[in-house]
Amino acid sequence: MPKESKPDVPAAGVPTAKPTINDVARISGVSKKTVSRVINKSPLLGQATREKVEAVIAELGFVPNLQARALALRRNFLIGLIHDNPNAQMVLGVQEGILQTIRDTEFALVVRPVDRHSPRLLDDIRHFIEQQRLYGVLLLPPISENDELAALCRELGCTLVRMGSAELDDEAHLVASNDRQAVREAVAWLTGLGHKRIGFIAGPTGFRSAYEREQGFAEGLAEAGLTPDPALATRGDYKFESGYEAGQRLLDALPRPTAVFSSNDEMAAGLLHAARERGIDVPAQLSIIGFDDTAIAAHIWPPLTTVRWPIVPMAAAAAHKLIEPSDALSRQALFLSDLVRRASVAPPEA
Amino acid sequence: MPKESKPDVPAAGVPTAKPTINDVARISGVSKKTVSRVINKSPLLGQATREKVEAVIAELGFVPNLQARALALRRNFLIGLIHDNPNAQMVLGVQEGILQTIRDTEFALVVRPVDRHSPRLLDDIRHFIEQQRLYGVLLLPPISENDELAALCRELGCTLVRMGSAELDDEAHLVASNDRQAVREAVAWLTGLGHKRIGFIAGPTGFRSAYEREQGFAEGLAEAGLTPDPALATRGDYKFESGYEAGQRLLDALPRPTAVFSSNDEMAAGLLHAARERGIDVPAQLSIIGFDDTAIAAHIWPPLTTVRWPIVPMAAAAAHKLIEPSDALSRQALFLSDLVRRASVAPPEA
DNA sequence: TTGTATGCGTTATCAT
DNA sequence: ATGATAACGCATACAA
Numbered sequence: 178m179p180k181e182s183k184p185d186v187p188a189a190g191v192p193t194a195k196p197t198i199n200d201v202a203r204i205s206g207v208s209k210k211t212v213s214r215v216i217n218k219s220p221l222l223g224q225a226t227r228e229k230v231e232a233v234i235a236e237l238g239f240v241p242n243l244q245a246r247a248l249a250l251r252r253n254f255l256i257g258l259i260h261d262n263p264n265a266q267m268v269l270g271v272q273e274g275i276l277q278t279i280r281d282t283e284f285a286l287v288v289r290p291v292d293r294h295s296p297r298l299l300d301d302i303r304h305f306i307e308q309q310r311l312y313g314v315l316l317l318p319p320i321s322e323n324d325e326l327a328a329l330c331r332e333l334g335c336t337l338v339r340m341g342s343a344e345l346d347d348e349a350h351l352v353a354s355n356d357r358q359a360v361r362e363a364v365a366w367l368t369g370l371g372h373k374r375i376g377f378i379a380g381p382t383g384f385r386s387a388y389e390r391e392q393g394f395a396e397g398l399a400e401a402g403l404t405p406d407p408a409l410a411t412r413g414d415y416k417f418e419s420g421y422e423a424g425q426r427l428l429d430a431l432p433r434p435t436a437v438f439s440s441n442d443e444m445a446a447g448l449l450h451a452a453r454e455r456g457i458d459v460p461a462q463l464s465i466i467g468f469d470d471t472a473i474a475a476h477i478w479p480p481l482t483t484v485r486w487p488i489v490p491m492a493a494a495a496a497h498k499l500i501e502p503s504d505a506l507s508r509q510a511l512f513l514s515d516l517v518r519r520a521s522v523a524p525p526e527a
Numbered sequence: 528m529p530k531e532s533k534p535d536v537p538a539a540g541v542p543t544a545k546p547t548i549n550d551v552a553r554i555s556g557v558s559k560k561t562v563s564r565v566i567n568k569s570p571l572l573g574q575a576t577r578e579k580v581e582a583v584i585a586e587l588g589f590v591p592n593l594q595a596r597a598l599a600l601r602r603n604f605l606i607g608l609i610h611d612n613p614n615a616q617m618v619l620g621v622q623e624g625i626l627q628t629i630r631d632t633e634f635a636l637v638v639r640p641v642d643r644h645s646p647r648l649l650d651d652i653r654h655f656i657e658q659q660r661l662y663g664v665l666l667l668p669p670i671s672e673n674d675e676l677a678a679l680c681r682e683l684g685c686t687l688v689r690m691g692s693a694e695l696d697d698e699a700h701l702v703a704s705n706d707r708q709a710v711r712e713a714v715a716w717l718t719g720l721g722h723k724r725i726g727f728i729a730g731p732t733g734f735r736s737a738y739e740r741e742q743g744f745a746e747g748l749a750e751a752g753l754t755p756d757p758a759l760a761t762r763g764d765y766k767f768e769s770g771y772e773a774g775q776r777l778l779d780a781l782p783r784p785t786a787v788f789s790s791n792d793e794m795a796a797g798l799l800h801a802a803r804e805r806g807i808d809v810p811a812q813l814s815i816i817g818f819d820d821t822a823i824a825a826h827i828w829p830p831l832t833t834v835r836w837p838i839v840p841m842a843a844a845a846a847h848k849l850i851e852p853s854d855a856l857s858r859q860a861l862f863l864s865d866l867v868r869r870a871s872v873a874p875p876e877a
Numbered sequence: 878t879t880g881t882a883t884g885c886g887t888t889a890t891c892a893t
Numbered sequence: 894a895t896g897a898t899a900a901c902g903c904a905t906a907c908a909a
Binding site for chain 2: 885886887888889
């Protein structure tokens with residue numbers, strides 16, 4: 178005979194025994210199931226009963242035990258965020274976006290930074306997903322481009338949404354920005370100002386984002402009737418130092434480029450650094466455009482013109498796809514980036 | 528009569544029915560409880576049985592269901608990180624540190640950005656902790672300074688550790704850096720180089736970190752036998768713009784300060800911006816020291832001398848205090864910051 | 878519209 | 894050293 182009753186006063190030292198559905202049922206004089214119906218907003222329920230139970234719930238400060246719910250429903254309420262730290266601002270923006278969506282739901286956000294170069298990457302993530310029995314995961318670039326990883330998630334019965342700069346997946350499992358077009362527009366702005374010798378710092382090979390930006394650049398040049406000059410194109414690894422080194426090469430070119438598009442802000446900052454060392458005035462003698470709109474962009478001098486992903490809305494949408502896949506809102510997969518025009522760009526010197 | 532058996536082949540479409548403790552028990556020919564003992568490494572257990580069961584576990588790829596465990600043990604395995612975005616780099620460093628500790632445990636990290644100015648702050652957090660039934664939480668500055676919030680966590684039976692720049696709590700519930708002393712040393716470096724007119728940009732009132740840095744600055748001056756000059760002290764709100772405005776005031780002072788300590792990097796970047804606009808050469812005519820060593824610090828020009836918190840080790844220690852409070856490692860509460868010397872500081876002009 | 882019996886996967890109690 | 898059985902808190906199937 179199970180005892181359903183509890184002491185009215187919790188024993189001292191015990192971590193505040195919380196009221197359960199049984200307490201609510203007993204006090205309001207109904208069955209557990211009825212309380213359960215109230216919690217789950219079942220439509221077939223007497224108005225009077227509902228209000229009575231709700232009153233008791235409020236009075237007791239009853240909060241349904243998510244673990245018990247998860248057990249009974251055989252599904253958890255955890256959204257996983259798996260990333261390999263693309264940049265801090267992005268990760269934080271993503272977290273904020275996810276939280277906007279899951280606020281006022283039962284879902285929580287659990288994060289998992291990983292090392293994409295670790296040989297145990299897949300095993301680690303498998304263990305993580307299985308152990309926590311995640312409801313769904315959001316993959317950030319660049320590991321969102323890893324198809325093996327995506328297959329793993331699916332194998333584990335864990336829905337996923339990938340964030341990226343190209344069509345990595347179908348629209349139900351993707352939030353993407355149009356990097357290619359955004360770069361094309363950035364280049365169009367430069368050419369519109371009269372720039373003809375435009376340098377390019379590519380991102381690391383193997384990154385889809387790097388590839389897309391590269392294509393966008395080439396297309397942008399083509400649209401303006403310009404021919405790509407191999408001497409004005411170089412490659413970095415998205416880090417500051419590589420941008421600095423890229424700068425050394427580009428600024429050695431003769432004649433020097435009057436503008437440079439860098440595939441991300443950090444490398445752009447490195448380039449700026451190199452230009453400054455040589456006494457090259459930015460933007461008078463050299464215009465610079467970056468990509469990402471990280472915190473650095475607005476805080477260096479001159480402030481950096483850059484392309485900004487709508488990170489927060491994208492992440493919010495991604496979370497929406499995870500927890501409400503059938504909703505109409507969950508169909509948007511493409512999010513437009515915009516060019517943030519700051520002081521690092523000017524017309525070329527006469 | 529409960530049926531304990533399962534089909535050998537999972538039904539198609541069903542999200543991969545995972546093996547349970549019952550499966551393991553049945554196949555290895557022991558009781559659930561014995562399997563449970565194996566999982567929990569109970570000492571009183573036959574070696575033969577243990578190995579037999581472990582073999583089956585490995586073969587089946589059995590992973591214990593954390594939700595069920597949480598339910599039975601009446602405690603969850605979630606560590607919460609509650610913060611009001613002090614800065615992206617710090618939050619990410621903290622996440623990395625926590626993860627270092629909980630990797631290879633059953634714990635997971637769930638994050639919760641909040642708005643410290645929201646009137647619903649306490650209610651939101653209460654609901655979050657109750658709903659997720661967090662095992663413990665880590666509070667980041669500045670909300671770690673909120674004693675009401677700390678009391679709330681305790682009331683909810685949720686252990687907490689606070690991160691801060693002063694002794695907010697006893698050593699079991701605190702990881703702190705010695706901001707005051709770090710600033711004192713930074714000032715000592717400046718005075719050692721010969722600076723006598725040193726400006727100060729304080730952080731916002733109400734922040735413990737701001738107060739500590741202020742005190743450290745005053746003490747540093749005193750140690751060098753210098754008298755604080757009210758005209759050289761101003762206050763910002765930790766944002767770039769306020770640093771810029773502070774710069775306007777400080778650089779108007781006559782005679783101009785030869786060095787300025789800013790209570791964080793963002794404001795230092797703003798100050799640098801202001802100096803540049805006036806054609807003041809940094810560091811030749813003006814030395815600048817910041818605080819935090821954010822990504823900005825190393826990427827502006829000149830690279831910023833700054834004070835760096837050992838964020839990752841601090842967070843790792845904090846997580847350790849949460850999940851292994853009795854461990855000896857959990858006793859360290861104070862972590863020393865160090866001065867990162869970069870090009871933004873030079874001796875004053877003759 | 879509401880209640881009863883049972884299951885979810887694990888641990889705890891108390892046997893043997 | 895191992896096992897039978899009852900929790901843990903909630904949801905579902907099926908009655909009533």
